[in-house]
Amino acid sequence: AQSVAQPEDQVNVAEGNPLTVKCTYSVSGNPYLFWYVQYPNRGLQFLLKYITGDNLVKGSYGFEAEFNKSQTSFHLKKPSALVSDSALYFCAVRDGGGTYKYIFGTGTRLKVLA
């Protein structure tokens, strides 16, 4: 069965430090992988995607993610966190096996401390 796991409900990091938000997935076929961010009382905003190509994907606001096929992971990273990065982050996968279903992880709340 398809699934997406974000093992950490919350990640705390000091401003200026690197951050990582973890995501692992299980899906048939070649997955389409996405990261989204949600600020309070707003819809989700697209950060980056992986469909094919280079395993390191660069996205908006200085975020990047690394696709690791053997570990079925797609962790979100940023070299230097900002207080304004504090938000709820969602990993999502679209089944590559033809069902076109989207599955979102449960979200990870990132708190960047000044």
Added chain:
Amino acid sequence: DSGVTQTPKHLITATGQRVTLRCSPRSGDLSVYWYQQSLDQGLQFLIQYYNGEERAKGNILERFSAQQFPDLHSELNLSSLELGDSALYFCASSVAMGQPQHFGDGTRLSIL
């Protein structure tokens, strides 16, 4: 501003009632998606349309139905409402299937 418009922003109704949520996709986007976000179940994919046709179905209840019209706007109909249907309902759109989705700000549905 994502360019996706959802109306109404808030909706309060009673159990057993029926409501319709409306979504206007971003200009040029052919695909529309509906999601339900609640505290206990997270973000659940409900259904996707592409250029008027249903293309993917997620965890959508039989009491719920949706459609995409020729002008590409979409409606999500929720009937026989139960307390557990209280949630934030998001619409998203993308230019094509598999492309990044742009989300509206949601409709908050409260069932009393």
